[in-house]
Amino acid sequence: MVDGVTVGAKGQAITVLGAGVMGLASATELASRGHAVALVDPALGPGEQGCSWWAGGMLAPWCEFENAEEPVLRHGRTAIDWWERHAGGVTRAGTLVLTLGRDRRELHRFARRTKGYEEIGGNRLAEMEGDLAGRFDRALFFPSEAHLDPRAVMARLLARLAERGVSLTAELPDDPGRIIDCRGLSARDILPELRGVRGEMLVLRCPEVKLARPVRLLHPRVPIYLVPRGDGVYMLGATMIESDRIGAVTARSVLELLSAAYALHPAFGEAEILELGADARPAFPDNLPRIGRIGDRLYANGLYRHGYLLAPAVALQIADHIDTGEKPEFWHETEN
Numbered sequence: 001m002v003d004g005v006t007v008g009a010k011g012q013a014i015t016v017l018g019a020g021v022m023g024l025a026s027a028t029e030l031a032s033r034g035h036a037v038a039l040v041d042p043a044l045g046p047g048e049q050g051c052s053w054w055a056g057g058m059l060a061p062w063c064e065f066e067n068a069e070e071p072v073l074r075h076g077r078t079a080i081d082w083w084e085r086h087a088g089g090v091t092r093a094g095t096l097v098l099t100l101g102r103d104r105r106e107l108h109r110f111a112r113r114t115k116g117y118e119e120i121g122g123n124r125l126a127e128m129e130g131d132l133a134g135r136f137d138r139a140l141f142f143p144s145e146a147h148l149d150p151r152a153v154m155a156r157l158l159a160r161l162a163e164r165g166v167s168l169t170a171e172l173p174d175d176p177g178r179i180i181d182c183r184g185l186s187a188r189d190i191l192p193e194l195r196g197v198r199g200e201m202l203v204l205r206c207p208e209v210k211l212a213r214p215v216r217l218l219h220p221r222v223p224i225y226l227v228p229r230g231d232g233v234y235m236l237g238a239t240m241i242e243s244d245r246i247g248a249v250t251a252r253s254v255l256e257l258l259s260a261a262y263a264l265h266p267a268f269g270e271a272e273i274l275e276l277g278a279d280a281r282p283a284f285p286d287n288l289p290r291i292g293r294i295g296d297r298l299y300a301n302g303l304y305r306h307g308y309l310l311a312p313a314v315a316l317q318i319a320d321h322i323d324t325g326e327k328p329e330f331w332h333e334t335e336n
């Protein structure tokens, strides 16, 4: 027995709090193993209230390794197949990393801190992304990376959960069984070490520029990325500000993000701004996820800037813990 629940018992009653990427991935993994899962979210699904709504959807473990710990690379590599298996719609086209000429040192620095890339010249770049031809003479190409549309994959996970009989309610059921808390930043009431890292983004329509894959433009102060969503629509992100303020996007951030996009390609100056969004990424002090127990509830949180990249691995660890009692790699001992 663990926490009064028989370890290994299939068909356990489990209630997952939160229908962001962490809650949906956990519910998916548990339901696929035969547990009787219920989902609870006061918003009745993924939406603007959740950080997962605003994400770029890059599955970029090699690029993220620039600033992340080894587990992000190791577990992030497995995320691409997990998403393909459970939601589909993953585009495996790699990532391009560029700098403007004056920031060339940033490209060398990035190359030193990452791996899994090819250094390419202007001709190869022009073959890959015709609209960048003649604009850059050097780039790093990360061929094994991928991207997805966060809102689309969350909708598909939710639909598949409904097909498996997983209910989604606004309130905790009378008999919730074992509770797994995936409330993101809202869980600060029980996780005081959780902090917010504000991210701001725009959605642009710019059919004049056709990019097949995410492009990161390095800059010492304002690095940006563009993630193609299809039909000339791009997610442009994202600021990284040590603040949990979730108010509207600031003028300065819009100016900086758009100026960088304009430097990547001047046609972005004519783009339509479809959306402005901001949220705060839930993060622990080491910026790695944690699985733990507070009282009689398990929690999974702290996905920081790696929600789509790490939710599959965290969900697998949670499900293994429930099935076998095994202590997850991301386990964090909490003093109750």
Ligand SMILES: Cc1cc2nc3c(=O)[nH]c(=O)nc-3n(C[C@H](O)[C@H](O)[C@H](O)COP(=O)(O)OP(=O)(O)OC[C@H]3O[C@@H](n4cnc5c(N)ncnc54)[C@H](O)[C@@H]3O)c2cc1C
Pocket: 017, 018, 019, 020, 021, 022, 023, 040, 041, 042, 043, 045, 046, 047, 049, 050, 051, 052, 053, 054, 055, 056, 057, 058, 059, 182, 183, 184, 185, 186, 198, 199, 200, 201, 237, 238, 239, 278, 279, 280, 281, 282, 301, 302, 303, 304, 305, 306, 307, 308, 309, 310
């Ligand atoms: C601009 C931006 C870009 C990003 N880009 C990427 C990217 O490219 N790749 C990547 O991997 N990650 C990215 N991230 C990070 C990623 O979005 C987060 O790590 C992730 O969304 C965190 O997910 P979560 O499920 O823990 O939290 P959330 O998405 O915030 O979900 C929490 C859910 O809990 C619900 N909730 C609140 N209170 C309760 C309650 N009492 N009971 C039940 N439910 C409750 C909320 O309604 C919400 O739906 C980005 C983040 C930002 C802000």
